[in-house]
Amino acid sequence: MKKVLVLGATSAIAQATVRLLAARGASLYLVARHSERLEAVAQDARTRGAARVEAEALDLDDFAQHESLVERATAALGGLDGALLAHGVLGDQERAQRSYGETEKVLRTNFLSAVSLLTPLANRFEAQRAGTLVVISSVAGDRGRQSNYVYGASKGALSVFLQGLRNRLAPAGVAVVTVKPGFVDTPMTAAVKKNALFASPEAVARGILRAVDAGQDEVYLPDFWRPIMFLIRSIPERVFKRLKL
Amino acid sequence: MAMEPKSWGRYPRVSGQKAHPVTWTSEPLPMPPEGGSLLPHGLGRSYGDSCLNEGGSLLTTERLDHFLGFDPATGVLRCESGVTLDGILRLVTNQGWFLPATPGTKFVTVGGAIANDVHGKNHVRVGTFGRHLRRFELVRSDGSRRVCSPEENRDWFEATIGGLGLTGLITWAELQLRRVSNPYMHQETIAFSNLEGFLKLTRESLQDFEYTVAWVDSLARGRHLGRGLFHRANHAPPQFSSRAPSPPRLSGLAVPFDFPGLALNRVSVAAFNALHYRMRNQGLMHYEPYFFPLDSVHHWNRIYGSQGFVQFQCVVPPGDVGVAALKEILDRSAHSGMPSFLTVLKTYGDVPSPGWMSFPKAGYSLALDFANRGERTYQLVDELDRLTREVGGRVYPAKDSRMSPESFAAYFPERERFAQYVDPAFSSSFWRRVRGAG
Numbered sequence: 311m312k313k314v315l316v317l318g319a320t321s322a323i324a325q326a327t328v329r330l331l332a333a334r335g336a337s338l339y340l341v342a343r344h345s346e347r348l349e350a351v352a353q354d355a356r357t358r359g360a361a362r363v364e365a366e367a368l369d370l371d372d373f374a375q376h377e378s379l380v381e382r383a384t385a386a387l388g389g390l391d392g393a394l395l396a397h398g399v400l401g402d403q404e405r406a407q408r409s410y411g412e413t414e415k416v417l418r419t420n421f422l423s424a425v426s427l428l429t430p431l432a433n434r435f436e437a438q439r440a441g442t443l444v445v446i447s448s449v450a451g452d453r454g455r456q457s458n459y460v461y462g463a464s465k466g467a468l469s470v471f472l473q474g475l476r477n478r479l480a481p482a483g484v485a486v487v488t489v490k491p492g493f494v495d496t497p498m499t500a501a502v503k504k505n506a507l508f509a510s511p512e513a514v515a516r517g518i519l520r521a522v523d524a525g526q527d528e529v530y531l532p533d534f535w536r537p538i539m540f541l542i543r544s545i546p547e548r549v550f551k552r553l554k555l
Numbered sequence: 556m557a558m559e560p561k562s563w564g565r566y567p568r569v570s571g572q573k574a575h576p577v578t579w580t581s582e583p584l585p586m587p588p589e590g591g592s593l594l595p596h597g598l599g600r601s602y603g604d605s606c607l608n609e610g611g612s613l614l615t616t617e618r619l620d621h622f623l624g625f626d627p628a629t630g631v632l633r634c635e636s637g638v639t640l641d642g643i644l645r646l647v648t649n650q651g652w653f654l655p656a657t658p659g660t661k662f663v664t665v666g667g668a669i670a671n672d673v674h675g676k677n678h679v680r681v682g683t684f685g686r687h688l689r690r691f692e693l694v695r696s697d698g699s700r701r702v703c704s705p706e707e708n709r710d711w712f713e714a715t716i717g718g719l720g721l722t723g724l725i726t727w728a729e730l731q732l733r734r735v736s737n738p739y740m741h742q743e744t745i746a747f748s749n750l751e752g753f754l755k756l757t758r759e760s761l762q763d764f765e766y767t768v769a770w771v772d773s774l775a776r777g778r779h780l781g782r783g784l785f786h787r788a789n790h791a792p793p794q795f796s797s798r799a800p801s802p803p804r805l806s807g808l809a810v811p812f813d814f815p816g817l818a819l820n821r822v823s824v825a826a827f828n829a830l831h832y833r834m835r836n837q838g839l840m841h842y843e844p845y846f847f848p849l850d851s852v853h854h855w856n857r858i859y860g861s862q863g864f865v866q867f868q869c870v871v872p873p874g875d876v877g878v879a880a881l882k883e884i885l886d887r888s889a890h891s892g893m894p895s896f897l898t899v900l901k902t903y904g905d906v907p908s909p910g911w912m913s914f915p916k917a918g919y920s921l922a923l924d925f926a927n928r929g930e931r932t933y934q935l936v937d938e939l940d941r942l943t944r945e946v947g948g949r950v951y952p953a954k955d956s957r958m959s960p961e962s963f964a965a966y967f968p969e970r971e972r973f974a975q976y977v978d979p980a981f982s983s984s985f986w987r988r989v990r991g992a993g
Contacts, residue, residue, distance in 0.1 A: 322618075344579075344581075347579050350579065350580065350621045350623070353621065353622065353623045354621035354622045354623070357622035357623065357625050358622060358646065497618075500576065
């Protein structure tokens with residue numbers, strides 16, 4: 311990944327990944343909502359050695375902008391061979407249970423906006439027969455649990471969409487990397503009590519680039535989540551529905 | 556968020572602190588809860604209570620860690636205040652630049668380095684960290700933002716350097732780095748048999764060596780009082796760039812748990828000191844083990860056990876008065892039955908700091924580490940504080956957990972002027988302690 315579009319560039323995982331890409335001398339097109347925060351991330355990437363950094367402040371819930379955004383990024387970097395989708399919201403499970411509005415918001419940001427962005431990106435990469443799409447999903451998408459099934463559903467739908475996209479793009483040599491982090495110590499989880507399962511955004515970022523370099527399709531980060539999620543998926547539904555998870 | 560930040564010495568322990576992570580420079584400061592106060596908190600490498608705020612809030616700056624620009628032609632670096640010295644060195648050493656003043660750990664933030672106006676083994680030549688600051692932004696609890704430099708808002712600039720985080724939150728800073736040819740140091744280690752030997756080596760070395768520091772055997776008494784090893788060094792010249800040693804591998808060593816309370820006793824310290832005293836060498840080494848020998852062992856503070864330790868660092872005047880005071884301090888600690896594990900002796904020059912509350916001044920600086928043995932330890936340190944005050948010396952707030960309000964008043968003559976610049980919503984356990992009732 312030498313010319314990379316980063317969506318949700320001010321998220322903690324995206325920032326940590328951007329730092330590693332910058333140190334490798336990549337060219338970056340960074341997108342996030344807050345222009346001041348975005349500027350800090352862009353300056354940081356420039357200082358750390360990125361070949362070129364462009365920044366565009368944009369609310370990714372504005373789907374109408376998505377196609378032209380991909381065109382702007384491609385034009386600005388003189389091509390595109392990678393994209394990192396890292397925007398998303400945790401949402402409020404309790405509020406979502408009370409009102410569909412909150413549920414729709416989570417699905418819109420986490421799933422539909424990703425689909426809307428991946429559509430032009432996939433078509434472009436398929437046509438140029440090269441490129442890597444890296445998308446942050448979540449272990450929460452592997453099985454619905456009462457404590458956060460709305461967020462989980464948005465990520466589960468995303469993971470399934472990515473499976474199909476990978477299947478479609480494989481003949482064109484385009485990589486689709488599904489990243490499934492567990493708990494990460496970021497502002498998104500600031501209100502959550504930390505325990506030994508929490509990983510740093512830096513560790514997750516290193517895992518993302520390792521997966522990209524190794525040509526992996528799907529990666530759990532840290533990798534101890536793979537056996538944990540295997541076990542959680544293996545519990546029969548008649549037992550699972552009684553568990554407090 | 557549940558969190559109980561400690562200081563590096565882990566004494567005193569305080570409770571009821573709430574952490575507010577600051578992630579972006581553009582964020583407004585959170586308002587302190589009723590009756591509470593705010594204090595910026597970086598990596599908590601201050602030893603005592605100057606980085607603690609019992610019952611109050613800590614503005615943690617771990618995520619305020621963006622570089623905002625570096626010009627490899629001029630060596631001017633701009634970064635947010637949570638950037639660590641480690642992060643800076645990793646970015647700039649391969650581009651031919653280095654920090655002008657480097658403390659004994661790289662795990663401090665730029666904000667912390669300013670707030671404590673840290674210094675290195677080259678204080679005689681370059682003064683403190685604050686002297687190499689070009690500008691910074693200070694955000695106050697009233698929402699005001701000031702860019703401070705020797706030209707603009709100079710009073711705020713001078714109050715904040717060495718201002719212990721009390722004047723507001725530093726969001727970003729701009730530093731002038733210094734040129735180096737490569738990441739290597741050329742160093743020599745020479746044994747000396749007493750304080751006179753130290754003084755002689757100091758006189759011989761200051762002209763030709765930028766960095767000088769001595770390790771002292773704290774158990775040596777009588778005619779050996781003050782014996783130790785003298786380390787002197789320079790950045791390696793360009794001819795060493797090609798045949799220099801490879802950089803060290805990360806040791807990954809860590810002290811995994813608190814050592815039992817008795818691990819550091821008179822016998823083990825004596826053994827360590829005797830061994831260390833016989834070490835001597837010279838040659839080329841990477842800057843990392845030279846500047847930060849202890850950083851390669853994570854959590855080394857745990858060797859002092861769960862009760863933590865008390866560091867005492869003072870500066871005493873140059874000349875006979877200071878030397879007599881050093882002897883007295885070393886003698887008291889040697890006879891206390893509570894050995895100092897790591898005793899470090901340095902020379903400070905008269906390069907002034909812009910900071911009103913900056914610690915270093917011309918003379919000799921002695922740092923002693925005492926495992927916390929409760930009242931006996933406190934009495935000894937209180938005694939050393941009194942001795943320092945009597946000779947017109949000064950104790951380092953970043954290392955302190957004991958100095959009395961009377962001593963603080965004697966050490967920092969600018970304190971009342973400084974107090975006018977303290978943010979009304981900011982405070983620290985240290986500040987409340989040394990301000991006493993008044």
